[in-house]
Amino acid sequence: EDQVTQSPEALRLQEGESSSLNCSYTVSGLRGLFWYRQDPGKGPEFLFTLYSAGEEKEKERLKATLTKKESFLHITAPKPEDSATYLCAVQAGGTYKYIFGTGTRLKVLA
Amino acid sequence: NAGVTQTPKFQVLKTGQSMTLQCAQDMNHEYMSWYRQDPGMGLRLIHYSVGAGITDQGEVPNGYNVSRSTTEDFPLRLLSAAPSQTSVYFCASSYSQDSYEQYFGPGTRLTVT
Numbered sequence: 001e002d003q004v005t006q007s008p009e010a011l012r013l014q015e016g017e018s019s020s021l022n023c024s025y026t027v028s029g030l031r032g033l034f035w036y037r038q039d040p041g042k043g044p045e046f047l048f049t050l051y052s053a054g055e056e057k058e059k060e061r062l063k064a065t066l067t068k069k070e071s072f073l074h075i076t077a078p079k080p081e082d083s084a085t086y087l088c089a090v091q092a093g094g095t096y097k098y099i100f101g102t103g104t105r106l107k108v109l110a
Numbered sequence: 111n112a113g114v115t116q117t118p119k120f121q122v123l124k125t126g127q128s129m130t131l132q133c134a135q136d137m138n139h140e141y142m143s144w145y146r147q148d149p150g151m152g153l154r155l156i157h158y159s160v161g162a163g164i165t166d167q168g169e170v171p172n173g174y175n176v177s178r179s180t181t182e183d184f185p186l187r188l189l190s191a192a193p194s195q196t197s198v199y200f201c202a203s204s205y206s207q208d209s210y211e212q213y214f215g216p217g218t219r220l221t222v223t
């Protein structure tokens with residue numbers, strides 16, 4: 001069964017304290033792995049797509065990486081405005097469905 | 111360019127009532143989908159469509175119907191509302207079914223009493 005697991009469930013960081021969020025997946029052939037950011041009361045907002053192991057993408061303080069079993073979202077020197085829930089999703093081969101993890105709630109303290 | 115719009119933003123239903131959640135996109139996207147989001151459960155796919163006239167079931171389709179008569183619109187119908195359908199519903203669209211990023215609407219918060 002295709003599955004996505006995110007850890008930790010919640011993370012509190014001091015401003016400037018770098019860390020990583022994990023997304024491990026079990027799918028029968030990965031078509032794409034996606035990271036989204038969700039602010040309270042809003043819909044998810046797209047961050048990155050990764051398609052193959054070894055691929056990396058960067059945007060401001062965020063960097064996403066992908067291996068054959070997991071993806072990491074690295075946050076470098078976070079700021080309070082980076083506080084949000086970060087969601088990981090995959091699309092498996094042979095299907096047009098997207099499977100989401102339960103997310104990591106990130107709180108960055110000033 | 112409004113992106114993905116959803117109406118209503120909030121809705122309260124009594125058990126057994128029916129209603130339609132509206133979703134529209136103005137980006138000429140082929141792929142559209144409906145999710146529900148419950149605390150601790152993440153986003154779960156209800157139904158999706160890869161183009162006008164084509165729909166398929168997701169992970170949690172029971173109690174919901176969809177149709178896609180135009181590229182722009184993808185309404186979600188609750189046939190007979192149940193308290194278990196209390197949730198936040200998100201509509202999303204993407205360029206095609208082939209692993210493109212999804213754009214999400216602002217959501218509809220539904221309470222069934």
